[in-house]
Amino acid sequence: MSNIGITEVERVAKLARIGLSPEEASRLSVELGQIVGFVEQLARVDVEGVAPTDQVTGLVDVWREDEVSPSLPREELLANAPAQQDGYIVVKRVLG
Amino acid sequence: MDLKRPIAALAAEVRAGKLTASDLVAASLARIAATDSFHTVLELNPQAAHDAEIVDARVAAGEDLPLAGIPFIAKDNFLTFDTHTTAASNILKPFRAPYEGPAILRLKAAGAILVAKANLDAFAHGSSTENSDFGPTKNPVDPTKVPGGSSGGSAAAVALGQACFAVGTDTGGSIRLPASYCGVVGLKPTYGLIPRTGVVAMGSSTDVIGPLTNSVADSALVLDVLAGRDASDATSIERDTEAYVATSGDLTGTRIGLIKEYLGAGLDTKIKDQIEAMVSQLEARGAKVEEVSLPATELALAAYYILVPAEVSSNLARYDGVRFGHSSAGATDLEETYRLSREEGFGAEAKRRIIIGTYVLSSGYYDAYYKRAQKVRTKLVGEFSAAFDKYDLLLGPTAPTVAFDLGSKSQDPLAMYLNDVMTVAVNLVGVPAISIPLGTVDNLPVGLQLIAPQRAERNLLAAASAVETIIGDWSAR
Numbered sequence: 356m357s358n359i360g361i362t363e364v365e366r367v368a369k370l371a372r373i374g375l376s377p378e379e380a381s382r383l384s385v386e387l388g389q390i391v392g393f394v395e396q397l398a399r400v401d402v403e404g405v406a407p408t409d410q411v412t413g414l415v416d417v418w419r420e421d422e423v424s425p426s427l428p429r430e431e432l433l434a435n436a437p438a439q440q441d442g443y444i445v446v447k448r449v450l451g
Numbered sequence: 452m453d454l455k456r457p458i459a460a461l462a463a464e465v466r467a468g469k470l471t472a473s474d475l476v477a478a479s480l481a482r483i484a485a486t487d488s489f490h491t492v493l494e495l496n497p498q499a500a501h502d503a504e505i506v507d508a509r510v511a512a513g514e515d516l517p518l519a520g521i522p523f524i525a526k527d528n529f530l531t532f533d534t535h536t537t538a539a540s541n542i543l544k545p546f547r548a549p550y551e552g553p554a555i556l557r558l559k560a561a562g563a564i565l566v567a568k569a570n571l572d573a574f575a576h577g578s579s580t581e582n583s584d585f586g587p588t589k590n591p592v593d594p595t596k597v598p599g600g601s602s603g604g605s606a607a608a609v610a611l612g613q614a615c616f617a618v619g620t621d622t623g624g625s626i627r628l629p630a631s632y633c634g635v636v637g638l639k640p641t642y643g644l645i646p647r648t649g650v651v652a653m654g655s656s657t658d659v660i661g662p663l664t665n666s667v668a669d670s671a672l673v674l675d676v677l678a679g680r681d682a683s684d685a686t687s688i689e690r691d692t693e694a695y696v697a698t699s700g701d702l703t704g705t706r707i708g709l710i711k712e713y714l715g716a717g718l719d720t721k722i723k724d725q726i727e728a729m730v731s732q733l734e735a736r737g738a739k740v741e742e743v744s745l746p747a748t749e750l751a752l753a754a755y756y757i758l759v760p761a762e763v764s765s766n767l768a769r770y771d772g773v774r775f776g777h778s779s780a781g782a783t784d785l786e787e788t789y790r791l792s793r794e795e796g797f798g799a800e801a802k803r804r805i806i807i808g809t810y811v812l813s814s815g816y817y818d819a820y821y822k823r824a825q826k827v828r829t830k831l832v833g834e835f836s837a838a839f840d841k842y843d844l845l846l847g848p849t850a851p852t853v854a855f856d857l858g859s860k861s862q863d864p865l866a867m868y869l870n871d872v873m874t875v876a877v878n879l880v881g882v883p884a885i886s887i888p889l890g891t892v893d894n895l896p897v898g899l900q901l902i903a904p905q906r907a908e909r910n911l912l913a914a915a916s917a918v919e920t921i922i923g924d925w926s927a928r
Contacts, residue, residue: 390807400750400826400830417685446773448784
C-alpha cells in the first residue's frame with residue numbers, strides 16, 4: 356500500500372484551495388494511500404505506443420456561428436452572489 | 452391513483468380528456484407525502500399544480516403532447532426554476548438556477564410536469580446516496596438497505612410510484628446501479644446523445660443524462676423526448692431520425708456476448724444463476740450467446756478512479772464562495788474565502804475526490820497517473836470495439852451484489868468504489884447500456900445489464916424489451 360503523508364495531503368489541499376481540519380488531513384492521508392494503492396495496478400499495464408483517449412465520440416472542431424445572441428439578465432446572475440454592490444460582486448481584499 | 456402504469460397510456464388518457472394533468476400531479480404529490488420516510492425528495496416544486504393547469508390548457512387547445520400531464524422528478528443536480536438546485540451539497544444549498552437546460556426544457560415542452568427534486572450523493576459522488584449532505588435515501592424494498600447511487604432518490608421515487616419517471620445522471624453507473632438496487636429500468640445513453648447544459652458537471656468526459664422508469668417502453672418514450680444535439684453543449688451528438696421505441700424485437704440471430712470478467716469472483720452466485728437462466732431463455736428464443744473476455748474491464752475501475760476525480764477536481768474548482776453558493780463568514784481575504792468556503796461547504800467525499808484529482812494531476816504525477824489512465828482507456832475502447840465486431844450486444848449483471856445495509860460501507864471509500872466495478876467501463880467507452888429488473892435475490896432486486904455500440908439505442912431498447920417480456924412471462928408463472 357502506498358503511503359501518502361499528511362504533509363503531502365496538505366500540499367495538495369493548498370493547490371486545490373481547500374481547507375482541511377487536522378482530523379480530515381489525517382484521515383485523508385490513510386484513505387488516499389489506499390486509493391492510490393488500488394489505482395497503482397495500472398503501472399503494470401503495457402501502454403507502450405498507446406495513444407491517450409480524451410473523448411470517445413469522435414467529434415472534432417465543433418464551431419458555432421460568430422453571432423451575437425441574448426445572454427442572461429445581469430440581475431438574475433448576480434442574485435446568487437453572496438455579496439454584491441452597484442451591479443458588481445464584492446470580494447474580500449486580495450492583497451495583504 | 453396508481454402512477455405505475457405505462458406512460459404512453461396515461462398521456463393518451465390526458466390527451467383524450469379522460470384524465471387531467473392536475474389529477475396526475477395531485478396523485479404524485481399525495482404519494483410523495485405518503486412515502487416521505489424514504490427521503491427520496493429534497494424539495495417539492497411549489498409551482499407543480501400551477502404547471503399542471505397550464506398543461507391542461509395546452510391539451511385543451513389541441514396541442515399534441517407526447518408526455519401530456521406526466522409528473523416527473525429530477526435529480527437535484529438538474530438546474531430547475533422554482534426550486535433550489537443543491538446537488539445535495541451544503542455548498543450549493545442557497546443556489547437558485549438562473550436558467551434551465553435542454554433536458555428539462557424538452558420534458559416541459561412535451562407536457563411533463565416537474566413535481567420534485569430528488570436526493571443524490573452530493574455532486575453525484577457515490578454509489579449509495581449516503582453521501583448526500585442532507586441525509587440518505589432508503590431502499591424502497593427494504594428501508595434498512597441503501598437504494599444505490601448516485602441517482603438513489605430518483606430510482607427509489609420511481610419504484611415507490613411517486614412520479615411516472617425520473618431523470619438522473621450516470622458518470623460511472625449512477626443511473627444503472629440504483630435502478631438495479633431498486634428494481635426499476637435505468638438507461639445510460641450514448642455519451643452526448645442528451646445535451647448536458649443545465650446539469651451540475653461532475654466528470655465531463657463521461658457524464659450523461661438518462662431516464663429511470665418502470666418499463667423499457669417508458670424509457671424509450673422519455674429518451675425520444677430528451678435525445679438530440681443542442682448548440683449549447685458542444686459535446687452533444689445528433690439523434691436518430693427515427694423515433695426511439697421499444698418494440699419487443701425478434702431475437703433470432705442476435706449475437707450476444709456474455710462478459711466473462713463480470714461473472715467471476717465477487718459476483719453473488721445467486722445473481723450468476725439468474726443471469727445464466729436468462730441466457731438459456733435468450734438462446735431458446737434464437738439468440739446466439741457466447742462468453743467473451745474483455746480483460747481491460749478489470750482495469751476500468753482503477754482508470755475511472757483516476758480520470759473522474761481529476762475531472763471532478765477541475766469541475767468543482769468553480770465553487771469558490773464568490774459568485775454563488777456558500778461563502779464563509781469568517782474569511783478576511785480572498786484566498787481565505789476560497790479555502791474556508793470550500794472547507795465548510797464540501798462534504799467528505801467531495802473533498803476526497805478533489806484531493807485525489809488534484810494529486811493525480813499535480814506536477815510530477817500527471818504522466819504516471821492521469822496520462823497512463825487515458826491510455827488504459829484507449830485499450831478499453833479497443834476491446835469493446837473488437838467485441839462489437841462480433842456481437843450486437845454485450846450482457847452481464849449490473850452489480851456484483853444486491854443492495855447492502857445502510858452504513859455498512861460508508862466508512863470505507865474503496866469498498867464503496869468497488870460497487871461500480873461492472874458499470875464504469877461503459878462510461879469510459881461512451882456506449883449505451885440499460886439495467887433491467889431481472890428478479891430478486893434474498894428478496895432484493897437484481898439488475899441485468901445490456902450494452903450496445905455507440906448510437907445503437909434502438910437495438911438496445913428492442914433487446915431490453917424482449918428480456919422484459921421473458922421476465923414478465925417468468926413472474927406470471
